Amino acid sequence: MNLTVDRITKQYKNKLAVDRISFRLSEGVTGLLGANGAGKTTLMRMMSGILEPTSGEIAVDGIPVQSEEYRALLGYLPQDFGYYPEFSAREFVLYIAALKGIEKKKARKKTEELLEVVGLSEVAGKKIRTFSGGMKQRVGIAQALVNDPKILILDEPTAGLDPKERVRFRNLIAEIGKDTIVLFSTHIVSDIEHIANNVLMMKEGQLIHEGAWSEDKGDLEKFYMEEFE
Amino acid sequence: MDLEEAYDKIYRYVYFRMKNQAIAEDITQETFLRFIGKKGNIHVYDMRYLYTIARNLCIDEYRRPKAEALPEDYDSSMQTSDLPEERMAVRDALAKLSPEDQEILLLRHVNNEPVGTVCKALGISRFALYRRLKSAEDSFRSSLEVETDEK
Amino acid sequence: MKNEWKDMLNDAFYAPEAVKKKEFLRSIRQREMSSFEMIWQQAAYIRIHVWIFAVMIIAFAVFGAATGLGSTQHIIAMIMPFTASFSVIEAQRSKWCGMTELEMATRFSLRSVVLARMTILGAVTFVVLCVISPVISVAFDQGAVLTAVRILIPYLVTMIISLEAERSVIGRKTGYCPLMIAAVVSVFIYWMAGFETRMLLRYLDILESWGILIALGLLALTFAEQWKTINNVEAFA
Structure with missing residues (x-):
C-alpha cells in the first residue's frame, strides 16, 4: 500500500504548524524525528483524520483520510490519552475494538492475544488507573493494534517505557512493520536507529530530511544533535 | 446487494465502454474511491451515483491523449x-x-x-x-x- | 422467449475476469457490525447511575400515585432537568476522560459514538415518560398529555441550554455546567410551585391550551441543538 501525504499544511491563526509537507510511505517502519513543537503531533493527527488540514491531501491507495475506509485501516496511538475511569485494561481494548467495528468474538480473541504480546495478561482485569505510565502506554499500543491495522501511527510510543519495555516494543514494531505502514515519532534517536528503514525529520513545520539513513551520511544521532540542540 | 455485485456491474459497464480489461478495472476502482472520497464510506452506496461517476471517468479517459497505441492491447x-x-x-x-x-x-x-x-x-x-x-x-x-x- | 434473449445479451456483453477485484474489495473492507449493533454496544457502556436514576423516577411516580402524594408531579418535574443534564454529561464523556482522539480515529468515529449515546439516552427518557405519564394521569385524574407535557418541558429546556452551553467556551472548561443549569431550572419550578401559585396557575393554563405546541417546538429545538453538537464534536482542535 502507498500512503501519500500531498502538500499538507496546517495553519493556526498566524502560526504555520505544518508547512506544505509531502512524502510517500509504504510498508515498513518510518521514524519521525524532531524537537518538541516541530509539528510532529500536528502532522500525525492530520494523518489520523483527527485534525483537518488547512490544505493538502492525505490518502492511502486513493482512499482519502476523511473516509471510514481509511479509518478502518488505521491504528493510532495519541501522544496522550485518557480512559474511562471504570475501565480495566481488557475492557479498554474491547471498547476500542467495538468502535473499530470488530465482531465480538473476534475482538475477545484478539484482545487477549494482544494483552499477552504487550505483557499485560496477568493484570488484564485490573483498572487502568492503578497502572504505571509504562503499563498504560502498553495498553495504548494494544488498542492501536486491535484491528490489524495497515497504517499504524504512533505518537511518542516509547514515552514512559523503561529500558526493558523499550527493547521489547522495538522488536514488536519491527515485526509489525514487515507488512504494515508504521510511522512513529520520537525524540530519542536510538528508538528508531535500528528498526526504521526510513527517516523523516521535521523542524519548524518543515521536512528537513526524508529517506533511509545510511552509514555514509554519518551518525544519525550526531546529525540530529546538530540540527536540534 | 453486496459490494462485490456492485463491483461486477460497474466493471461490466466500464468494460463495455472501454473494451480493455486493465483500463476498465482501473476506472472501476477509481469510481469506488471517488464515491468514498465524496461520501466518507462505502457502507451505503448508491448505484445511480456510481454509474454517473463511472461514466464521467470513461469520458475523461477517451479525451486523454493516448500515450501508447490502444489497438495493441485491445481485447479481442x-x-x-x-x-x-x-x-x-x-x-x-x-x-x-x-x-x-x-x-x-x-x-x-x-x-x-x-x-x-x-x-x-x-x-x-x-x-x-x-x-x-x-x-x-x-x-x-x-x-x-x-x-x-x-x- | 424474453429470458432466452436476455441470456444471449448477457453472453454478448461478456467482460473478461476482473483480476484485482478481491484485493480491492478487501482494501475497502465492509463493517462486520451494523450501526444498530453499534448502538446496542454503546448502551452497555452507559454508566449504571443513569439507569438507576430512570428506574428511581418510575418508582417514585408509582409510589406517589399509590399514596396520593399531591406534589408528585412537581417533584418529578423538578427531577427531570437532572435527567437531561446527566444525559448531556454522559454523551460528552469522551471529552472529560480524554478519549476523544482515540475514538475519532476508530472506524465508527466519535461522531457516531456521541450520536449513539444520545439516541440511547433519549430513548430511556422516552420510556420513562411513557410509563409515568399514564400512572400520574390516572392517579390524579389529569389529562395524560398535559401530564406528559408538564414533565417534558423542564427536561427539554435544560437539554437545550446545556447543549448550547457545552459547545460554548465555558462548557469546554467546566464539566458540570449541565448540572448547574438543571439546578437553576429545578429551583425555578420549586419557587413557582411553592410561592408563586398565581404564576403556576397561569403556567398551567397556558400548558392546557398550548402545551403540545410548546413541547413540540422545544423538541424541535432540542433536535437542532443535538445536530449542532454532533457536527461540532469532532471540530475541537
Missing part, C-alpha cells in the same frame, strides 16, 4: 470467431446497434438495474428511457433476425 474477445454460430450472431447483431442503444440494453437487461437507476445514470427522463429502450429492443431483435438469416 468480442471478435473471437471460434464461438458457436448462434452466439456470434448475437454479438454481430449487437454490434450493429448504436452505442447508446447498447448502453441501454446493458444497463437495463444485463445489469438488471431498475428504471430509476438507468434514468439517473444516463441523465434522461423516464419517458425518454421507455421510448429508447423500446426502440433499442426492436432494433436488436430485427438485427438479430437479419444475422440469423444470413448465417
Whole structure:
C-alpha cells in the first residue's frame, strides 16, 4: 500500500504548524524525528483524520483520510490519552475494538492475544488507573493494534517505557512493520536507529530530511544533535 | 446487494465502454474511491451515483491523449470467431446497434438495474428511457433476425 | 422467449475476469457490525447511575400515585432537568476522560459514538415518560398529555441550554455546567410551585391550551441543538 501525504499544511491563526509537507510511505517502519513543537503531533493527527488540514491531501491507495475506509485501516496511538475511569485494561481494548467495528468474538480473541504480546495478561482485569505510565502506554499500543491495522501511527510510543519495555516494543514494531505502514515519532534517536528503514525529520513545520539513513551520511544521532540542540 | 455485485456491474459497464480489461478495472476502482472520497464510506452506496461517476471517468479517459497505441492491447474477445454460430450472431447483431442503444440494453437487461437507476445514470427522463429502450429492443431483435438469416 | 434473449445479451456483453477485484474489495473492507449493533454496544457502556436514576423516577411516580402524594408531579418535574443534564454529561464523556482522539480515529468515529449515546439516552427518557405519564394521569385524574407535557418541558429546556452551553467556551472548561443549569431550572419550578401559585396557575393554563405546541417546538429545538453538537464534536482542535 502507498500512503501519500500531498502538500499538507496546517495553519493556526498566524502560526504555520505544518508547512506544505509531502512524502510517500509504504510498508515498513518510518521514524519521525524532531524537537518538541516541530509539528510532529500536528502532522500525525492530520494523518489520523483527527485534525483537518488547512490544505493538502492525505490518502492511502486513493482512499482519502476523511473516509471510514481509511479509518478502518488505521491504528493510532495519541501522544496522550485518557480512559474511562471504570475501565480495566481488557475492557479498554474491547471498547476500542467495538468502535473499530470488530465482531465480538473476534475482538475477545484478539484482545487477549494482544494483552499477552504487550505483557499485560496477568493484570488484564485490573483498572487502568492503578497502572504505571509504562503499563498504560502498553495498553495504548494494544488498542492501536486491535484491528490489524495497515497504517499504524504512533505518537511518542516509547514515552514512559523503561529500558526493558523499550527493547521489547522495538522488536514488536519491527515485526509489525514487515507488512504494515508504521510511522512513529520520537525524540530519542536510538528508538528508531535500528528498526526504521526510513527517516523523516521535521523542524519548524518543515521536512528537513526524508529517506533511509545510511552509514555514509554519518551518525544519525550526531546529525540530529546538530540540527536540534 | 453486496459490494462485490456492485463491483461486477460497474466493471461490466466500464468494460463495455472501454473494451480493455486493465483500463476498465482501473476506472472501476477509481469510481469506488471517488464515491468514498465524496461520501466518507462505502457502507451505503448508491448505484445511480456510481454509474454517473463511472461514466464521467470513461469520458475523461477517451479525451486523454493516448500515450501508447490502444489497438495493441485491445481485447479481442468480442471478435473471437471460434464461438458457436448462434452466439456470434448475437454479438454481430449487437454490434450493429448504436452505442447508446447498447448502453441501454446493458444497463437495463444485463445489469438488471431498475428504471430509476438507468434514468439517473444516463441523465434522461423516464419517458425518454421507455421510448429508447423500446426502440433499442426492436432494433436488436430485427438485427438479430437479419444475422440469423444470413448465417 | 424474453429470458432466452436476455441470456444471449448477457453472453454478448461478456467482460473478461476482473483480476484485482478481491484485493480491492478487501482494501475497502465492509463493517462486520451494523450501526444498530453499534448502538446496542454503546448502551452497555452507559454508566449504571443513569439507569438507576430512570428506574428511581418510575418508582417514585408509582409510589406517589399509590399514596396520593399531591406534589408528585412537581417533584418529578423538578427531577427531570437532572435527567437531561446527566444525559448531556454522559454523551460528552469522551471529552472529560480524554478519549476523544482515540475514538475519532476508530472506524465508527466519535461522531457516531456521541450520536449513539444520545439516541440511547433519549430513548430511556422516552420510556420513562411513557410509563409515568399514564400512572400520574390516572392517579390524579389529569389529562395524560398535559401530564406528559408538564414533565417534558423542564427536561427539554435544560437539554437545550446545556447543549448550547457545552459547545460554548465555558462548557469546554467546566464539566458540570449541565448540572448547574438543571439546578437553576429545578429551583425555578420549586419557587413557582411553592410561592408563586398565581404564576403556576397561569403556567398551567397556558400548558392546557398550548402545551403540545410548546413541547413540540422545544423538541424541535432540542433536535437542532443535538445536530449542532454532533457536527461540532469532532471540530475541537
